[in-house]
Amino acid sequence: MTFSNDRSRIEESDHQVQQPRKALIVVDVQNDFCPGGALAVGKGDEVVAPLNKMITYAEEHDWVVVVSRDWHPSNSKHFQKWPPHCIQNTPGARFHHQLDYHGAEVISKAMGDNEDGYSAFDGFTRDGQGMSLEEFLSENDVSEVYVGGLATDYCVKATAIDSVYRGFRTHLLIDACRAVDAKDGDGERAINEMKSEGIDLMTTEEVLRG
Numbered sequence: 001m002t003f004s005n006d007r008s009r010i011e012e013s014d015h016q017v018q019q020p021r022k023a024l025i026v027v028d029v030q031n032d033f034c035p036g037g038a039l040a041v042g043k044g045d046e047v048v049a050p051l052n053k054m055i056t057y058a059e060e061h062d063w064v065v066v067v068s069r070d071w072h073p074s075n076s077k078h079f080q081k082w083p084p085h086c087i088q089n090t091p092g093a094r095f096h097h098q099l100d101y102h103g104a105e106v107i108s109k110a111m112g113d114n115e116d117g118y119s120a121f122d123g124f125t126r127d128g129q130g131m132s133l134e135e136f137l138s139e140n141d142v143s144e145v146y147v148g149g150l151a152t153d154y155c156v157k158a159t160a161i162d163s164v165y166r167g168f169r170t171h172l173l174i175d176a177c178r179a180v181d182a183k184d185g186d187g188e189r190a191i192n193e194m195k196s197e198g199i200d201l202m203t204t205e206e207v208l209r210g
């Protein structure tokens with residue numbers, strides 16, 4: 001009797017142990033950042049194919065998948081620095097039509113009039129009304145994060161650095177991001193900065209090989 005009680009207690013506690021999970025964060029793969037968009041990143045659409053492979057892999061391995069989006073009000077002060085882009089509910093703010101994000105959690109960011117919101121960690125679930133990205137990842141027991149998307153020298157960099165500062169083991173998917181390169185070499189400098197912050201650089205092929 002005593003033995004069987006002990007045994008069931010052990011099984012119960014075993015059951016409660018949560019395995020740390022991984023998350024894929026796809027940053028701002030929106031029409032305005034792709035060729036033809038209001039703030040196009042050169043070859044920005046080339047991130048879609050490797051990111052779709054990553055999304056499939058992540059779903060097969062029970063990762064958490066997050067897609068962030070710039071979701072600006074039309075009167076944002078951000079547009080004093082940049083051409084207007086990714087205005088809420090406009091075609092430019094939609095995700096690239098080939099991005100296979102439909103099972104992912106959407107994080108909306110930069111919704112304040114005065115907000116740059118480069119980092120996905122500035123955003124929230126449920127059209128910006130829900131929990132922060134950090135809360136969402138914690139709630140899902142995530143300890144390790146993989147980041148790709150647009151653009152390397154702005155939102156990808158800000159997201160990856162925020163991630164590492166918040167204690168997540170962080171990887172940058174170097175073949176699945178592209179830079180604005182407003183000044184020549186910005187993308188390369190951003191990658192070096194991320195590396196010096198302790199972010200690990202990987203290709204999607206390396207992740208898919210396991």
Ligand SMILES: [Zn+2]
Nearest residue numbers: 070078110116
């Ligand atoms: Zn923006």
